[in-house]
Amino acid sequence: MINTKIVTVMLACAVFFLVLDLIRREKLTFKYAAFWIFVSGGAAFFAIFDRVLFRMASFLGFQLPSNFIFFTLLSVFVFLGLLMTIFLCQQNSRNEMTAQKIGLLELEIEQMKSRKVLDNEAGKDDS
Amino acid sequence: MKPKILVIVPAYNEAGNISATIQEISSLHLSRCFGDTEVSVLVVNDGSSDATAQHARKAGALVVSLPFNLGIGGAVQTGFKFAREQGFHFAVQVDGDGQHDVAFLEAIIRPVFNGEVDMTIGSRFLPPHLGYQSSFFRRIGIHFFARLISFLTEYKITDPTSGFRAYNKKMIEIFARYYPQDFPEPEAIVVAGRYKARIKEVPVTMRKRAQGNSSIRYFKTLYYMIKVTFAILLDKLKSPREA
Numbered sequence: 001m002i003n004t005k006i007v008t009v010m011l012a013c014a015v016f017f018l019v020l021d022l023i024r025r026e027k028l029t030f031k032y033a034a035f036w037i038f039v040s041g042g043a044a045f046f047a048i049f050d051r052v053l054f055r056m057a058s059f060l061g062f063q064l065p066s067n068f069i070f071f072t073l074l075s076v077f078v079f080l081g082l083l084m085t086i087f088l089c090q091q092n093s094r095n096e097m098t099a100q101k102i103g104l105l106e107l108e109i110e111q112m113k114s115r116k117v118l119d120n121e122a123g124k125d126d127s
Numbered sequence: 128m129k130p131k132i133l134v135i136v137p138a139y140n141e142a143g144n145i146s147a148t149i150q151e152i153s154s155l156h157l158s159r160c161f162g163d164t165e166v167s168v169l170v171v172n173d174g175s176s177d178a179t180a181q182h183a184r185k186a187g188a189l190v191v192s193l194p195f196n197l198g199i200g201g202a203v204q205t206g207f208k209f210a211r212e213q214g215f216h217f218a219v220q221v222d223g224d225g226q227h228d229v230a231f232l233e234a235i236i237r238p239v240f241n242g243e244v245d246m247t248i249g250s251r252f253l254p255p256h257l258g259y260q261s262s263f264f265r266r267i268g269i270h271f272f273a274r275l276i277s278f279l280t281e282y283k284i285t286d287p288t289s290g291f292r293a294y295n296k297k298m299i300e301i302f303a304r305y306y307p308q309d310f311p312e313p314e315a316i317v318v319a320g321r322y323k324a325r326i327k328e329v330p331v332t333m334r335k336r337a338q339g340n341s342s343i344r345y346f347k348t349l350y351y352m353i354k355v356t357f358a359i360l361l362d363k364l365k366s367p368r369e370a
Contacts, residue, residue, distance in 0.1 A: 096197050096308070100205045103171070103191040104212070111189075 008047035016040040035080070132157065132236065133215040134168045135206030136188070137199055138223030142177040145170060148221065149186035151229045160233045161240055169209055170223065173202040179223075199290070200311035207294075207303040219293040227291040228258075231331040238327050239293045245324040246298050248284065248316075249291030249331035258332030264348045271352060272313045272359070279363050280320035284328060287313040291331055298324060307362065310355045317362040 019036045022028035046053045050065075057068035134152055138145050149168055157166045170183035174196035183190045191205055203220055210218045219236055221227045231249060238244045251258065252269075272287045290312050294302065301322050307314035319326060 093308075096201050099193050099195060099197055100201065100208060103193045103205055104209055107189060107191045107209075 005047050005050070009044050012040040012044035012047065015043075039076070129163055129165045130161070130217065130240070131165045131167070131213075131215045132161065132217045132219065132240075133206065133210045133213070134166065134232070135203060135210070135218055135220045136168060136170045136183075136223045137173055137202035137206065137220070138170055138175065138179050138183065139173040139196060139199075139202070140175045140177050140179060141223040142175070142179045142182050144225040145179055145223050146182045146186045148223055148225050148229065149183060149188045152221065152232065153187060155229060155232055157232060157236070161236070167215075169206055171202040171205045173197055173199075198308060200306055200308035203290075203311060204302060204306035204308075207299050207306060210299045211303040215299065216296050217293065218299050220290055222290050226333050226335070228332050228334055231291070231329070234329050235291060235293045235331065238329065239295050242295075243325075244327040245295050246319055246326045247293045248286060248326065248328045249289050249333075250284075250286035250328040251289065251331060251333045252285040253328055253330035256330050256332040259335055268348055268352050268355075272355060275356060275359060276313060276316050279359065280317060282316060282320065282326050284316060284326070286328065287316055289331075289333075291333070297322075307358070309358045313355055314358055314362050317359055318365075321365065 015036060019028065019033050019040065023030060023033050053068070054065050057065040060068065062068040062071070134157075136145070136148060136152075141148075149170070152168055158164045168188040170179070170188045170190045172180040172183065172190055172192040174193050180190050180192050191209060193202065193205065197205075206220070207218065209215075217236060217239055219232060221229060221232070227249065235247050235249050238247050269286060269288050273284050276282065276284050276287050298319065301318070301324075302315070305318065307318060316326065
């Protein structure tokens with residue numbers, strides 16, 4: 001039991017420090033890292049205070065605490081998957097808007113450039 | 128102030144067809160057909176890897192080149208955004224692959240130009256012309272969507288997948304803000320229904336593609352039908368967006 005606790009706490013610490021390092025190296029922003037910090041904190045807490053976990057499992061009607069853990073993990077990942085899909089769609093539509101804006105601005109710049117060339121030529125003719 | 132008409136031509140790897148399409152449009156002298164109007168042709172080069180943009184520019188069109196492929200919905204919406212920003216009063220959509228017979232452009236624009244309706248759709252299934260009507264399986268799909276859209280909206284549409292369409296300023300504003308990206312043609316009718324747009328179908332003929340491959344050919348018809356049906360049903364659940 002002690003060994004399991006140690007492994008879980010170590011794993012949670014590894015995730016926690018990995019996330020901190022990713023933030024430090026600017027590979028991850030706090031907005032997205034917050035969830036993983038929370039998860040690693042929760043894992044460490046429940047590993048140390050496992051009685052809380054057992055009580056919660058029994059209160060919610062799970063016959064085995066392990067069932068409760070698996071159920072919770074599965075629920076969290078389903079929620080996380082949905083959240084990631086929402087972010088992905090947001091990014092996709094932002095990409096599309098940016099691409100459209102770039103295309104339209106390019107055309108505007110081209111039109112301005114050709115107008116400038118015409119104006120310059122007209123200026124030369126006048127002088 | 129002269130009324131301004133924008134012909135939007137979305138094109139993806141259409142170097143072989145685009146010049147001919149633009150020349151055909153130019154030869155119609157649309158500005159004369161509608162009195163004193165200003166007509167511009169805008170090719171939306173949807174991230175083509177060939178010389179579509181160069182050919183279109185050479186043929187005399189304005190060209191917006193998107194940095195990567197957005198698909199037909201994103202390309203057409205770029206045209207609406209351009210029309211809105213440049214103050215066009217009417218827009219007409221013509222595919223760059225030569226499938227749409229541009230001889231019908233005047234017929235497509237006329238009801239919108241006269242203020243009878245907000246949007247027209249060129250239908251290949253309305254008499255009297257009845258030319259090329261697509262392959263058998265696609266026709267099944269088109270008729271299915273026609274029934275579905277007629278059931279879900281107040282419109283009796285025969286050709287919901289036709290991209291040969293004309294729009295007035297009201298529709299330009301709406302579609303510049305939001306244009307469906309997944310299956311734009313049938314979905315756009317449902318969107319137009321949300322804004323109580325007046326829609327009319329105009330008989331046209333369509334041609335077989337001159338060169339290249341239609342992207343739809345790669346979809347398994349049934350899978351495509353299921354996906355579009357879901358998209359249309361989901362569209363029906365949405366509410367109009369605020370400006």
